Amino acid sequence: HAIGNAIVHMYVKCDSIEDARSVFDNMQNLDVVGFSTLIVAYIACGNSAEAIKLFQQSKARALAPDNIMVACILDACAAEADLAQGKHIHAYIVASRSELDIAVGNALVDMYGKCGSLDIALDIFQKMKKQDVVTWTSMLAAYAYQGCGEEVLHLFGVMQLKGHMPNDVTYMIILSACSHAGLITHGCLFFLCMSRIHNILLKEEHCNCLINMLVRSGCLDEAEEFINNLPMHPT
């Protein structure tokens, strides 16, 4: 297994998914690692439908999906907004696991969020034994995706009250939520908190979010001033 899988992985890393696939197709004794390697590659190149097909093939071979594979395929369901398939995987997880792996839980929250099932995402989020920054960020993203700007900010407050530190990704969600909801004052405040309170390295994407927010809400002069005083060189 290991050598064949490593070759598949090598082609994937070289962005040569066709070669990866032909090696994969010529392997006997495929295992979950080989399937997951290719599944991730298909998702990364935007072909989640093929990823889901591969998953079904692995099921047909009676390979029991492990947590890694389950998280991968939930990601594919999320990308395709395939709620039916996602629920199917969810049922499998519930039936086959005594404990929910945190990455799998996170992938479930993300999948339900992207499929528009905010209530189910929240239910899983609340029932998870442990939550990490990905869990919180996924839930925030779920609210943001539905346009619930106020809920995003509220949950962001709760997150910090519970002692969870946001990271650069969390702030991307927060800033874009402020932008979409027209919450300019909050957006500017959070932008400052990010580097000054949370010591997060400011990235170009964060600045783009802020500019986006200012422009959207008609603050063109402020946007221009900000652009002229960017903390980093635009690329």
Add this chain to the structure above:
RNA sequence: CUUGGUAGCA
């Protein structure tokens, strides 16, 4: 510490 995994704006 290298065969696979979950969150990111426009």
